[in-house]
Amino acid sequence: MGGSSRTSAWSTTYWPKRPEAGRSMESHRLEAALAPLLAAGLVARAGASAYDARPAASPAATVVGTGAPALDSWLPGGGLARAGLHEFTGAPLDLAPLAFALILAGRGANCSGAGPVIWIRLAHATSEHGLPYGFGLAQIGFDPDRLILVDAPNARDALWAAEESLRASCGDAVLLDGVAPDLTAQRRLLLAAEQGEGPAFATYAATKVATSSAATTRWLVTSQAAGPDAVGVGAPRWRVDLERCRGGRAGRSMLLEWNEAGRVLVEATDAQLHAAHKKQPVPAEKLRKAG
């Protein structure tokens, strides 16, 4: 009943092939009217309706810049490839990979303005970690009005939703949260990202990292305390390790800080780097000052 030779691990009614755009009666009449113009090459075919048009090969960026030039220099092409799957792992219950992925997803706007970002998470993650909070999203530079949240009941539906969202190519990025895709799923997501032109991000706990992976890049992101000269808690800081990079050199590490005023990631300087590593207990005056 229209299946491909690969067994789909996700759903028996899932159609792996993209259905071809239907030729409805509208398009027949339209074509008849435009036949002379089509023949003369003055009109190009774009599809039967807004819902079937494939996005044209736009001269938009094929990479998403991270905003930190040093970080961009590690990646081939100067940024995260749009036709790629980028994974962000971290310790369980650590929001650092999620926040990093959200900041990068928010940067994926192209010339026609900021489009929606689709965040797919599992339903039981709500009771464990909580719900995304619009005000908090705004404070890491992500416009909450761009968010489309998909609450998937299980991992299979989450992967289906991710692939559908990538193929639809109407969003700036697709973020799959809490599901560690296996090799087959990674390949499918890559294929969908290539067809649909949107970067695919996946965040999951570092314990589930597999040895063989098809991801374009994989990062390990951990939360760090703010530097010693920060007042109170200070700006959020993360240590990012590039564990895997296709077409580039992996194994590099950097400390990044989120600058809320400039809405950009900056690299923490060496002096702060040193002190952050030591993790000294903050003296009591600091605490009282905050209170």
Added chain:
Amino acid sequence: MARRYVAVWFPFFAIDRWRSARNAAAPANDDPFVLIEAHAHGPRLAALDARARALGLTIGRPLGEARALEPALQYDWIDASQDRATLARFAGWAQRWTPLAHAQQPDGLALDITGCAHLFGGETHLLQDLRARFRALGYTTRAAAADTPGAAWMQVRWGDGESIPRGHLRLHLNKLPVEALQPDEATRETLRTLGIREVREIDALPRAGLGARFPELLQRLDAALGRVPEAGPSRRAVPRFRTRLVFAEPIATREALEAALDRLLDALSVQLEREVRGARRLDLTWFRVDGSTQLTRIDTSAPTRSAPHLKRLFLERLDRVDPGFGIDAATLVAPATDYNPAHQLGAGGLLGERLRDAAPLIDRLQTRLGASRVLRPAPLDSHVPERAASFAAAGGAPARHAWPVRGPRPLLLLPRAEPIDAIAQVPDHPPLRFTWRQRTRRVLAADGPERIEPEWWREAGGALDRLLLTATRLGDEDGDEDDASPVAIDDTLSPDLPDPSLRDYYRVQADDGRRYWVFRVGLYQPDLPTRWYLHGIFA
């Protein structure tokens, strides 16, 4: 247009239904069969078959009397609720002939066939088709058409069951016995005394004189003759966009269903295009041969008339259709539509724009996962953190909201603030150490306090609370089967947290590198113990 109505009467409805429920044909022997119902002084007859009627039995006679009359009487208990349900199901199935069909309990159907008789080859053929289909299901019917529903009703029950031609109402109704006008007991007595036996005589009575003694009879007669409008059950509006497909043979395979869907969608999108509208909801009804219907329904987040897109949405739901012994007709109706002008796409590759319409994707995700699982955040009018934002089912177009900046806010907010054990210097210092989910963390730095005062216009557990709680509950009003409980930041906090409460929020940096949002209640309220809670996690 002259209106035409059809009344269908099942003379032996309960008996036929009892037989069809047991797959039993009429018994070979000639024993009369009745259905009985319980009464205070013993069972009484509730339904009779033809033989029992021929014996002179009537409804309401005690069973013992009937058995005395005819010892070979067979009987069984009547199931009135099943009868009602079956008749309602038939009314739904009768929509294969016309969308305006409803049941007249206990044993009739009323159809409005104005303007649709030609689809079945004429009124006579429609009635023949109707009688034949019900006979195939095992039900005896009498069906007749007339200019008014009242006249049709009377004609099938009291007349000869033939259709009344247009304009001949008076002629045919006058021949009917006066019982057709449903007189009550006292009126019947009066009529007998006066010697009035036929409707003709009632019609001839002077209105101001003797006729004034029978107001209800005259009212019914006037309605049946079409002199006054009939006060019937409220009409459902006939949907403007509707296509119908009847199959030569009943279909049951998935491919056949998809082919039928294709044709229906093409026809409907042409209709929608003519009126420059797009559908928001589509109902696809499959009529099975055994007298029941199956409904497939989809909703869209933005008006659309694109047949390929709608087909993709329907394909998700087509698995749930059970064809039974076969489907022989299907209708596709758009009950909800919106104005949807054609809009220009980007001109191919010339301008290099990317299509930003998320509505088709949202439709597909919502059709598969449920409308309450694809959401967009929206701010609410409150400064209390858990009430300040919520999620709503994603619509096609994004809304622009103002997200006011109040203070540091976490990236994820727990649906319920979790109590933690914390040690803090009194009176109002942030915690030095706290235990959350069985792990103790040391606090390295803290920001705050940010005081969040309770909303003064609420009392704890007051009526306003309950009202607002209901108003912010999300969910599909139709109750789709695959919708889980709506996703919302829960309005009810931990049970021992007084609500509303005065809270001091701190953003703390713990020694595991993460930042948490904790708050304290009860410091300034002498009757409450001081407690700490964790409400959210920062980036």
